[in-house]
Amino acid sequence: MLRITGGKVYDPAHGIDGVVQDICIADGKIVADVGAGRTLDATGMIIFPGGVDIHTHVAGAALNFARGLTPENQRAAAPFLHTKDLRMGLGGPTPTTFATGYLYAGMGYTTVMEAAVPVLSAKHTHEELRDTPIVDKACLVLMANNEIVLDLLEAGETERAKQVVAWLIWAAKVYGVKAVNPGGVAAWKWGKDAKQMVSPIAGYSTLTPAKIIGGLAAIIDDLGLPHPIHLHCNNLGAPGNVSTTLDSIKALEGRRAHLAHLQFHAYGGDDWHTMRSEAVQLASYFNTQKHLTADAGAILFGNAVTITADGPWQHLLYQLTGRKWGNIDVENETGCGIVPYTYKGSNLVNAVQWAVGLELLLLIDDPWRIFLTTDHPNGACFWRYPEIIHLLMNAEYRRECIQKLPPKALKRITLPDLTREYSLYEIAIITSAGPARAMSMPQKGHLGVGADADLTIYNQNPDGAMMFRYPRYVIKGGEIVVEEGDLRKSIEGREFVVKPAFEPQIEDYLRPLFQQCYTMSFENYPVELERVHGLQMADCLPRG
Amino acid sequence: MGGKVTCTLGEVKNRADFIIYWGGNPAECHPRHFTKYTLTQKGKFVPTGRKGRTMVLVDIRETPSAKAADVFLQVRPGKDFEMVAALRALVKGQPVDPALVAETGLTVEQLQDFVNQMKSCKFGVLFFGMGLSMTRGKHMNSASVLALAAELNAFTKFVAMPMRGHGNVTGADVILRYTTGYPFGINLCRGYPRFNPGEFSTVDLLVRGDNDASLILGADPGATMPQPAIEHLARTPTIVLDPKVTHTSKISRVHITTAATGVSAPGTVYRMDEVPLPLRPALKSPYPTDEEVMRRIREAVMKKPAWLPAANGRLAARA
Numbered sequence A: 001m002l003r004i005t006g007g008k009v010y011d012p013a014h015g016i017d018g019v020v021q022d023i024c025i026a027d028g029k030i031v032a033d034v035g036a037g038r039t040l041d042a043t044g045m046i047i048f049p050g051g052v053d054i055h056t057h058v059a060g061a062a063l064n065f066a067r068g069l070t071p072e073n074q075r076a077a078a079p080f081l082h083t084k085d086l087r088m089g090l091g092g093p094t095p096t097t098f099a100t101g102y103l104y105a106g107m108g109y110t111t112v113m114e115a116a117v118p119v120l121s122a123k124h125t126h127e128e129l130r131d132t133p134i135v136d137k138a139c140l141v142l143m144a145n146n147e148i149v150l151d152l153l154e155a156g157e158t159e160r161a162k163q164v165v166a167w168l169i170w171a172a173k174v175y176g177v178k179a180v181n182p183g184g185v186a187a188w189k190w191g192k193d194a195k196q197m198v199s200p201i202a203g204y205s206t207l208t209p210a211k212i213i214g215g216l217a218a219i220i221d222d223l224g225l226p227h228p229i230h231l232h233c234n235n236l237g238a239p240g241n242v243s244t245t246l247d248s249i250k251a252l253e254g255r256r257a258h259l260a261h262l263q264f265h266a267y268g269g270d271d272w273h274t275m276r277s278e279a280v281q282l283a284s285y286f287n288t289q290k291h292l293t294a295d296a297g298a299i300l301f302g303n304a305v306t307i308t309a310d311g312p313w314q315h316l317l318y319q320l321t322g323r324k325w326g327n328i329d330v331e332n333e334t335g336c337g338i339v340p341y342t343y344k345g346s347n348l349v350n351a352v353q354w355a356v357g358l359e360l361l362l363l364i365d366d367p368w369r370i371f372l373t374t375d376h377p378n379g380a381c382f383w384r385y386p387e388i389i390h391l392l393m394n395a396e397y398r399r400e401c402i403q404k405l406p407p408k409a410l411k412r413i414t415l416p417d418l419t420r421e422y423s424l425y426e427i428a429i430i431t432s433a434g435p436a437r438a439m440s441m442p443q444k445g446h447l448g449v450g451a452d453a454d455l456t457i458y459n460q461n462p463d464g465a466m467m468f469r470y471p472r473y474v475i476k477g478g479e480i481v482v483e484e485g486d487l488r489k490s491i492e493g494r495e496f497v498v499k500p501a502f503e504p505q506i507e508d509y510l511r512p513l514f515q516q517c518y519t520m521s522f523e524n525y526p527v528e529l530e531r532v533h534g535l536q537m538a539d540c541l542p543r544g
Numbered sequence B: 001m002g003g004k005v006t007c008t009l010g011e012v013k014n015r016a017d018f019i020i021y022w023g024g025n026p027a028e029c030h031p032r033h034f035t036k037y038t039l040t041q042k043g044k045f046v047p048t049g050r051k052g053r054t055m056v057l058v059d060i061r062e063t064p065s066a067k068a069a070d071v072f073l074q075v076r077p078g079k080d081f082e083m084v085a086a087l088r089a090l091v092k093g094q095p096v097d098p099a100l101v102a103e104t105g106l107t108v109e110q111l112q113d114f115v116n117q118m119k120s121c122k123f124g125v126l127f128f129g130m131g132l133s134m135t136r137g138k139h140m141n142s143a144s145v146l147a148l149a150a151e152l153n154a155f156t157k158f159v160a161m162p163m164r165g166h167g168n169v170t171g172a173d174v175i176l177r178y179t180t181g182y183p184f185g186i187n188l189c190r191g192y193p194r195f196n197p198g199e200f201s202t203v204d205l206l207v208r209g210d211n212d213a214s215l216i217l218g219a220d221p222g223a224t225m226p227q228p229a230i231e232h233l234a235r236t237p238t239i240v241l242d243p244k245v246t247h248t249s250k251i252s253r254v255h256i257t258t259a260a261t262g263v264s265a266p267g268t269v270y271r272m273d274e275v276p277l278p279l280r281p282a283l284k285s286p287y288p289t290d291e292e293v294m295r296r297i298r299e300a301v302m303k304k305p306a307w308l309p310a311a312n313g314r315l316a317a318r319a
């Protein structure tokens, strides 16, 4: 039982914009009142609902592959010392699992969504998530290059495809579906890509990326998954790709969707020399499409590791940078490429990318539909979010940063003309209330009665980067885990999983196909429920 | 620069039409490899099975695996790195000195033919074993074949994979990576992980005699390590957890018999392609599992007074 008094509360889900009011906590939940009990004096402080990251890569075979590929990053990373209550680990672009939990919690984030899980290695992802403490977690399973699903979509067998998708979601024990470079990863298995939304994919006669997007979006709505299709559009990172992004939105035919890391999909120009921002074009169209949400996928200058199921893009990046290249193709399902990357302020392309992320955040007019992410660790590490918040809240600081860009870049971006400054209320939306709503997690992202008692208390500071980097207190499930910048204790997080309805007979259809495509027995493929720690079932609401 | 371009074994089964084994003898060391993954299976895109695939074996001697190969290339011992270097040059269309190639025991024509096959296949895979990664050149050899496979992707689809060996060595590697950031050769003495193979690897610690005690799990260094390492294990307190008596048990102070994982203890094993497989025990064992023994040792250690310096979970210095 805990009463927090005197703090200025920002709870956008209830329209509360900096009102001084008490917050009461009992049994890990926000309650209307507690009688006697401990009081925390938050006078002069700011209270936010705990942060929610809608798109990050913190666990799984691909991230773990990246850790092995970049020991030099770990060596340069901040160490977490082993103590009585905390496990040792390392920060850096691909933090170790325990450090990941500590770093997120230390920044006031209490829920994260791991955005790329193959079914084949989902057991491993859940093992890593079990060792990722404090934060609550959810996963998205990769589906838009699963050849069993693609074969069904090509054959027009939508009902069976729906059954298979539902079965796979439950097999992987995840929360939703991610579509990465639809068809492009399957094509990559032949060394090809899928760049045209309406051209058939390598290995198929009629199936196009547009048909995969439309088909999966419809299936996801039919199944009533809480989170809509989570779409990583084709042609990521390529000059001129804004047209692909607009075509992908059209392929949804008005269905709800979340567009991942929009920054990487908002470029004009014909090649690297002419690449420019198309944030204005994309944002103005997006503003009219009320069924969509997106996350920024902003970049910051400095070291990153690009990890994506977009294999062909990673091969290109390897050829462009001459740096290390990791790639794993996963039988039947997906693939993944890894290239360490350094974004440089002096590089014209990187300067444009930096501006595009901020432009989208500033030009998309409804903060309930655009969320703060860096596609960690692709655009920047998640623990650098406070730097982006500072850029969004302070136009003067933004101008100073813009002045350091190469002069040529200024002609290709609109950022210098944008004067909007985010309010604290809007920051609370893009870091918590908005993503929680887009993930349909009714207990997250707000401070109303019944919500999980996940909240972050900041000392007010005009320097947004300082304020958001070092919360005064972080409370997770009613427990004070961070106090004055120190981790006080570590607790286990939970994992959200959905079970969409499917006919059990679908296994009779899948088993022989599975024996043909895979190299393990069918019985060993699904993740056993016991492997999910802190299991929290979420509901499906079919939208017939 | 190279990196690691790889895939899961099902991709090999379904797609590979060109298979190289280099410095390994799967016929004897991984006897199910040919039949489960690489050669005889009919794959989704290799419907004719063995007929649709070409296999090349590169090794220093004609092992029983050569019988399964379409082409056997016998490289001179210790000349693998030179052979890979010549192949990488030929892949890029650069001239090679026939005299230098001759030192590998092969001719430029043989290598050019090999390169032509690599470039013209649809999906190539290179498996490399300890005959490459543990002989002269060691990790430089592994890095160079990984780079060769990466570079071939400018022409066709090509992947590489180490033939990881016995037990769950891949699983240990995987778990150490996510808990410490590093796969092996890790030192935790400062309270956080540090990595330096050659300094912190087990064999180096033991040979130098740096450690005061050893706890050995799922391995038998007494059978494979150099004599000074074995002597150090015998000289200092060594504890072995193993279902059976090993060479190491015989020189250890304590041997704790544990249930055999996969036979009478559950768990997860990672395949050489890092795909996790659940283990369901068929039998019951009177012995505790490794996990239970480790948990009880840890509980006992936790009761001792802390020796660590006053550390905290300070979040200030991240980067």
Ligand SMILES: [Zn+2]
Pocket: A055, A056, A057, A115, A260, A261, A375, A378
């Ligand atoms: Zn991502």
